[in-house]
Amino acid sequence: MTAPLRTITPWTSRGPVPSRPRRPRSTRIDSIEGGSDPRPMPSPSVRRVGIVGAGYMGLATALAFARRRRPVVVYDSNARLRRTLSSGRSPIHEVGVRELLRRETSSGAFRVAGTLGELVESADVIVLCLPTPRGAGGRIDLGPMLRGVRELAREIAATHGYRLVVVKSTVVPGTTVERIEPALRAATRRSPRELGVAVNPEFLAEGSMLADALRPERIVLGVSDPKAARTLRHVYATFPAPVHELSPSGAELVKYASNAFLAAKVSFANEVARLSERLGENVDRVARAVGADSRIGRKFLRAGPGFGGSCFDKDVRALVGRSRELGERFRTGEFALSVNEDQLRHVARLVRRALPTLEGKTVALLGVSFKAGTDDVRESRALPIARDLLRAGARVRLHDPVALARFAEEWTGGGWGSKDEVEFCATPAGALRGADLAILHADWPAYRAWPAAWSRAMRQPLLLDLRRAIPPARASKVGLRLVALGVGVPTSGRRPRSRSSAGGRRA
Ligand code: UGA
Numbered sequence: 001m002t003a004p005l006r007t008i009t010p011w012t013s014r015g016p017v018p019s020r021p022r023r024p025r026s027t028r029i030d031s032i033e034g035g036s037d038p039r040p041m042p043s044p045s046v047r048r049v050g051i052v053g054a055g056y057m058g059l060a061t062a063l064a065f066a067r068r069r070r071p072v073v074v075y076d077s078n079a080r081l082r083r084t085l086s087s088g089r090s091p092i093h094e095v096g097v098r099e100l101l102r103r104e105t106s107s108g109a110f111r112v113a114g115t116l117g118e119l120v121e122s123a124d125v126i127v128l129c130l131p132t133p134r135g136a137g138g139r140i141d142l143g144p145m146l147r148g149v150r151e152l153a154r155e156i157a158a159t160h161g162y163r164l165v166v167v168k169s170t171v172v173p174g175t176t177v178e179r180i181e182p183a184l185r186a187a188t189r190r191s192p193r194e195l196g197v198a199v200n201p202e203f204l205a206e207g208s209m210l211a212d213a214l215r216p217e218r219i220v221l222g223v224s225d226p227k228a229a230r231t232l233r234h235v236y237a238t239f240p241a242p243v244h245e246l247s248p249s250g251a252e253l254v255k256y257a258s259n260a261f262l263a264a265k266v267s268f269a270n271e272v273a274r275l276s277e278r279l280g281e282n283v284d285r286v287a288r289a290v291g292a293d294s295r296i297g298r299k300f301l302r303a304g305p306g307f308g309g310s311c312f313d314k315d316v317r318a319l320v321g322r323s324r325e326l327g328e329r330f331r332t333g334e335f336a337l338s339v340n341e342d343q344l345r346h347v348a349r350l351v352r353r354a355l356p357t358l359e360g361k362t363v364a365l366l367g368v369s370f371k372a373g374t375d376d377v378r379e380s381r382a383l384p385i386a387r388d389l390l391r392a393g394a395r396v397r398l399h400d401p402v403a404l405a406r407f408a409e410e411w412t413g414g415g416w417g418s419k420d421e422v423e424f425c426a427t428p429a430g431a432l433r434g435a436d437l438a439i440l441h442a443d444w445p446a447y448r449a450w451p452a453a454w455s456r457a458m459r460q461p462l463l464l465d466l467r468r469a470i471p472p473a474r475a476s477k478v479g480l481r482l483v484a485l486g487v488g489v490p491t492s493g494r495r496p497r498s499r500s501s502a503g504g505r506r507a
Contacts, residue, residue, distance in 0.1 A: 046235055048073045050123025052116070052148060053169075054081055056092055056376065058129030060204055061168065063100045064213035066109035068238040073111045075119040077148075086112045093375035093402045096210040120155040120163070125235055127166045127200070128152075138317035142179065145169060149180055153187030156195065164196035164231045167222075170259075170315060171199075172322045173252040176222070181248075196228030199248040201255035206309065207373025216241045222251025256319040260333045263312040265300040267339035273303030273486030274346060283486030284468060303486040305385070305441060305466045306343035308370035310378040313337065344384055347466065347485070351389070354464045354483040355437045359393035362459070364431040367442025369403035377407045382441045383416050390421060397423045399431040401444050433457045443469035452478040 051062040054076040062072045076082055084091045088105045090098040104110035113119040120126065130148045135141030149165075156163050165184060167176050181197040188195055199222030204212040219241050223229040229245060236243065246254065272290075273283040283303045291298030307313065316333040323330035355361060370380035377383070382398075389396050398404065404424050412419050425431035428446065432438055435458045440447055448469050455461035455478050463470065465484040475482040 046070070046124050046231065048111075048123045049235060050075070050113075050119040050126040051129055052076075052119065052126060052152065053129035053131070054085060054091075055129065055131065056094065056206060056209060056374075057168070057202055057204055058127075059085075059090075059092065059097065059101075060094065060209035060213045061127065061129060061202060062110060063097065063104060063210060064239075065235075066104040066107075067100060067214060069109075070235060070238060071109045071111070073113050073119050073122050075113040075116050077116075082112050082114070094209050095207065095373070100210065116151055117155045117158070120152070120159055124162060125164045125166060125231060126152065127168050130169050132169050132171055134314045134317075138321045140170075140172060140314070140318050142171070142175065145171065146179065146183060149183050150187060153184050156184075156190070157188045162194055162196070162227075162231075164198060164228055166232065167197070167199045167248075168202050170201065170255055170311070171252055172318050173249045173256065174322075175252065176248040177224075192225040193227065196223075196225060196231060197248070198223045198228045198232050199251040200232065201251055203255075203258060206376055207371065214239075219243045220251050220254050221245045222248035224248055256315055256322075259312055259315040260319055260330070260336065262300050263307055263316050263336040263340070264332050266302075266304075266307045266312075267336040267343075269301040269303045270306060270343045270346075271339055272301075276303075276486050277488040280488040280490035282468075282488075302467070305347050305381040305485070306340045308379040308381045309376065313340065313379055344381065347381070347385060348388060350464055350466075350483060350485060351437075351439070354462055355460075358389060360395075361393075361436040362395045362397065362434055363389050364397045364399065364425075364428075364435040364438045364458075365389070366399050366428060366431065366438060366440045366447055367444050368398055368400040368407045369442050372442045372444045375400075375402040375406050377403050377410045380407070380410075380441075382407070383410065383414070385439065385441065386411075386422060387416050390417065395423070396421070397425050397431040397435065399425045399428050400442070401446055403442075429454060429457055434459050436460045437462050437464060439464045439466065440469055441466055443467040450474065450478055450480065455479040 049065045049070050049072045051058050051065075051072055051074045054062065054074050058074070058076070062074045065072045074085065076085075081091055085101070088102050090101055101110065113122070128145070128148065130145045132140045132142065132145055152165065167180055171180070176197065176199050184195065184197060201220050202213075203216065203218075216239060219236050219239060221229065221232050221243060223232060223245060224247060233243060244254070269283065269287055272286055276283040276286055287301035287303070288298065290296055291301050316336055320330050320333045320337070323333075351358070365382055365386055368380060368382040369375055369377055386396050386398065398407065400407065408419060408424060411417055411422065432454050437460065438458065440463060450470055461479050462481045463475065463483070465482060468484050468486060470480065470482065472482060
């Protein structure tokens with residue numbers, strides 16, 4: 001990533017067994033955790049884990065540590081964000097965060113530090129969750145990270161005792177060893193016995209960040225000295241996941257290679273979707289059958305408008321660039337990016353197929369976050385889609401259950417357009433009233449229950465479904481004409497005549 005700090009800011013026991021055990025009342029958090037952790041608490045050689053940067057990733061990571069009996073202290077340079085967190089309120093829309101924040105704040109396991117010095121004073125393990133945004137020429141911008149590291153080094157230099165600094169932000173392979181560790185050592189004058197530096201990438205996906213943080217499939221540690229390795233293993237001892245120990249650069253590569261592979265899978269699915277359209281098939285049926293082979297797997301084969309979000313595009317570009325610096329090419333990444341660019345053009349073709357003339361027409365764009373389950377709009381494909389509709393002369397109305405405010409910020413702040421060019425609607429019905437076309441971009445559950453009244457409210461009951469959220473049977477029940485990405489119209493009910501059925505022989 002990431003956007004390691006996908007942040008809004010620049011840095012922004014066990015007593016006797018009861019004879020009749022009772023099932024505890026299940027809560028949402030319990031279901032996210034998958035049950036309580038039965039293991040006893042390991043020896044408390046780590047006081048608190050310090051989390052620097054409380055964006056999406058920092059906050060989910062902090063809450064997971066707190067929940068897994070590793071008390072945390074969190075610091076973010078954004079004072080407003082600190083106040084929000086201190087009052088137990090969640091600054092982001094993410095399943096379970098609000099509830100866990102309340103619980104762990106009152107248990108004392110989650111604390112917000114007023115200064116970075118206060119965090120360094122009470123934490124021996126300090127996890128950097130700072131942003132590494134997109135920089136020039138496909139590189140990542142290390143500015144926020146290096147500024148944070150310098151500030152942290154000053155605080156560490158003023159304290160006594162061992163500290164372990166853990167880079168969780170997504171940084172290109174080699175960054176920790178070549179840039180971060182030297183900066184820390186130069187400013188603190190501490191040896192590895194007094195100051196450890198390690199890499200520990202995260203694999204959290206927005207919409208399921210807490211579940212991913214509480215029950216990771218793997219823990220990847222990038223360590224170069226035994227003390228750092230022991231300390232980090234101890235920190236993670238309460239997490240039920242296998243640990244992979246590599247060099248710092250190796251751990252950084254694991255993160256990039258993982259995102260690149262997932263991005264390539266999405267691009268692969270999008271190309272299969274175009275073929276499915278041509279062949280009169282449904283890409284989901286094809287992907288289900290392809291993914292049934294365990295060597296391939298079903299996940300990340302959902303065709304759509306192309307990958308968005310703060311991670312895939314930025315990370316794949318950075319890995320392609322880093323590969324060139326290393327004298328290699330990373331063609332899998334180049335392929336994923338190029339197909340992703342094409343997919344936007346493909347969406348434009350589908351819009352024209354649905355509605356050949358956009359001039360003077362009203363289009364409702366439903367779901368503007370980069371995917372359902374989050375209010376994050378970074379790199380959302382809804383941004384270029386809305387812009388292209390406007391350029392083609394359409395009036396654009398937008399709806400999203402949670403992301404409209406962030407979309408408005410990004411729309412104007414990111415230079416996409418002015419606020420009054422598009423209409424922000426509080427309800428799907430409001431967006432659809434009198435519309436000539438609806439485009440479903442992020443498949444929020446509310447859209448799946450499409451009532452007939454929504455179709456009736458439209459001037460033309462026509463939906464371009466970029467995620468295949470509305471099954472054809474439901475569409476016809478609610479009087480909706482459907483154009484769906486990855487779904488072709490069968491040209492005939494008959495299969496093409498095979499050679500054998502035509503009397504030929506199989507070789
Ligand atoms: C991604 C990775 O999944 C995380 O493991 C990683 O930690 C994170 O990036 C990061 O580096 O921080 P995220 O960007 O939150 O997480 O979301 P994904 O669920 O991976 O989706 C990324 C994009 O691909 C979205 O636009 C989504 O709609 C699209 N996608 C995903 C598809 O079009 N089809 C799929 O089958 C899956």
